[in-house]
Amino acid sequence: MGWYDGQSYEPGQHNPVSHDRLGRGTSAPAIIPRSDHVISRNGISPNAVKVLYRLKNAGYQAFLVGGGVRDLLLGREPKDFDIATDAHPEDVRQLFRNCRLIGRRFRLAHVIFGREVIEVATFRACHVQEDEDDAMLTDAGRILRDNVYGTLEDDAWRRDFTVNALYYNIEDFSVVDYTGGMADIKAGLLRLIGDPEQRFREDAVRMLRAVRFAAKLGFRIEERCEAKMHELAPLLGEIPPARLYEEVLKLFLGGTGLESFEKLRHHGLFAQLFPLTEKALEREGQHFPLTLVTRALENTDARIAEDKPVTPAFLFAALLWEPMRQRWEQLQSEELSPLEAIQVAGNEIVSRQAQHISIPKRFTLPMREIWNLQVRLEQRQGKRPLRLLGHPRFRAGYDFLLLRCASGEAPEELGQWWTEFQKLNPDEQAQAAAPAKTGKKRRRRSRKPRGAVAEGQP
Numbered sequence: 004m005g006w007y008d009g010q011s012y013e014p015g016q017h018n019p020v021s022h023d024r025l026g027r028g029t030s031a032p033a034i035i036p037r038s039d040h041v042i043s044r045n046g047i048s049p050n051a052v053k054v055l056y057r058l059k060n061a062g063y064q065a066f067l068v069g070g071g072v073r074d075l076l077l078g079r080e081p082k083d084f085d086i087a088t089d090a091h092p093e094d095v096r097q098l099f100r101n102c103r104l105i106g107r108r109f110r111l112a113h114v115i116f117g118r119e120v121i122e123v124a125t126f127r128a129c130h131v132q133e134d135e136d137d138a139m140l141t142d143a144g145r146i147l148r149d150n151v152y153g154t155l156e157d158d159a160w161r162r163d164f165t166v167n168a169l170y171y172n173i174e175d176f177s178v179v180d181y182t183g184g185m186a187d188i189k190a191g192l193l194r195l196i197g198d199p200e201q202r203f204r205e206d207a208v209r210m211l212r213a214v215r216f217a218a219k220l221g222f223r224i225e226e227r228c229e230a231k232m233h234e235l236a237p238l239l240g241e242i243p244p245a246r247l248y249e250e251v252l253k254l255f256l257g258g259t260g261l262e263s264f265e266k267l268r269h270h271g272l273f274a275q276l277f278p279l280t281e282k283a284l285e286r287e288g289q290h291f292p293l294t295l296v297t298r299a300l301e302n303t304d305a306r307i308a309e310d311k312p313v314t315p316a317f318l319f320a321a322l323l324w325e326p327m328r329q330r331w332e333q334l335q336s337e338e339l340s341p342l343e344a345i346q347v348a349g350n351e352i353v354s355r356q357a358q359h360i361s362i363p364k365r366f367t368l369p370m371r372e373i374w375n376l377q378v379r380l381e382q383r384q385g386k387r388p389l390r391l392l393g394h395p396r397f398r399a400g401y402d403f404l405l406l407r408c409a410s411g412e413a414p415e416e417l418g419q420w421w422t423e424f425q426k427l428n429p430d431e432q433a434q435a436a437a438p439a440k441t442g443k444k445r446r447r448r449s450r451k452p453r454g455a456v457a458e459g460q461p
């Protein structure tokens with residue numbers, strides 16, 4: 004069996020501390036009546052309310068669950084609304100015209116309202132079948148499939164954290180609590196349901212989720228759970244890179260990226276996601292380069308707080324910059340030109356990082372342009388600066404340069420030059436970018452054939 008092994012749990016107590024005491028018998032959940040909690044239908048998206056009522060009116064059980072309930076209890080605005088029900092996916096589809104079933108092994112219903120998608124999942128139990136062909140755990144205990152329908156109680160116990168296993172019942176507006184989540188919400192505690200080691204082995208992404216929720220909610224991760232993270236971090240190596248990509252976006256583009264970064268490093272998880280970066284940071288003694296990453300994350304968090312757009316391309320450009328920069332320097336010392344060197348380094352870093360996290364091409368391409376622009380932004384003379392202003396990635400490249408300046412890696416004066424240059428009118432720009440009267444520049448021009456003719460031939 005999986006982590007839900009049918010063992011005892013006393014309602015009202017905290018989540019049991021040992022695996023043995025998990026969920027035995029049919030424990031009654033704590034029911035928190037409407038008068039004793041703060042969730043009101045006004046806080047829930049009208050579309051989610053519609054779905055809940057239509058399920059209920061058709062005779063099914065219907066609950067809001069997961070982050071929606073958790074965030075409402077904390078007075079925060081939920082990101083999305085998930086619904087759990089005893090209706091099977093096909094039943095749900097019968098009820099909603101705007102419904103799509105997704106997933107092959109475990110089918111979920113998506114009810115679509117324009118840009119809002121309400122996810123409706125049938126109660127699920129976590130069973131591990133005995134016969135080998137159909138085994139659902141790997142040797143290391145990782146869940147491969149998770150596809151057995153269950154009861155509300157089963158569904159509660161298979162969830163990750165107690166604070167994510169609270170159910171808002173549309174029938175009577177109460178909150179149903181099997182795992183002690185309500186107390187943990189009040190205590191600001193992230194507590195895995197069941198035995199931490201087993202739950203992390205089943206799905207190592209839960210370690211990333213622990214960090215993400217701790218950063219986002221300002222919650223503390225329970226010690227039992229925290230204690231296992233360093234040791235089990237390497238299990239992230241078994242998670243498909245596409246799934247890690249999704250998780251990394253949530254960690255870094257959720258508004259508390261800097262906090263997530265620090266916590267990921269603290270728990271030894273960052274090294275599993277970005278091994279090249281971790282090594283490069285360690286090599287540098289974490290001085291300047293760490294400033295670039297932390298500044299980038301700080302900026303990103305600030306932009307999100309102001310509802311400004313952010314792009315994964317810029318984020319990954321910053322997260323991978325330190326190994327990039329080190330390799331770039333090394334290649335230049337091997338006689339490659341700066342532009343060649345940065346292109347070769349970019350190729351290498353992108354393909355090595357892809358073994359861990361699969362960043363889509365639509366982001367690796369602009370990411371590499373941001374890097375390449377770091378070479379081109381050094382050229383301040385002639386027509387190039389003006390042409391560069393029209394480059395589709397100029398703004399990102401310039402912002403990136405400013406980060407490098409601020410962290411002491413590029414000359415302040417270069418960033419200032421571009422800042423000033425953009426403020427000038429076209430005439431002034433032409434003048435600012437006119438060939439400087441430096442010896443170096445003159446020498447370069449004199450090598451041109453035309454210059455050679457003007458200066459006379461032997």
Ligand code: ATP
Nearest residue numbers: 069070071082083085161162163167168206208209
């Ligand atoms: P948010 O949407 O704010 O990021 P959330 O808690 O709603 O947070 P989701 O990824 O939307 O997170 O998942 C919804 C719910 O599904 C969770 O609250 C949790 O109960 C359950 N869940 C999600 N991922 C896992 C997992 N890896 N293991 C166990 N339960 C999970």
Ligand code: MG
Nearest residue numbers: 069070071083
């Ligand atoms: Mg959610």
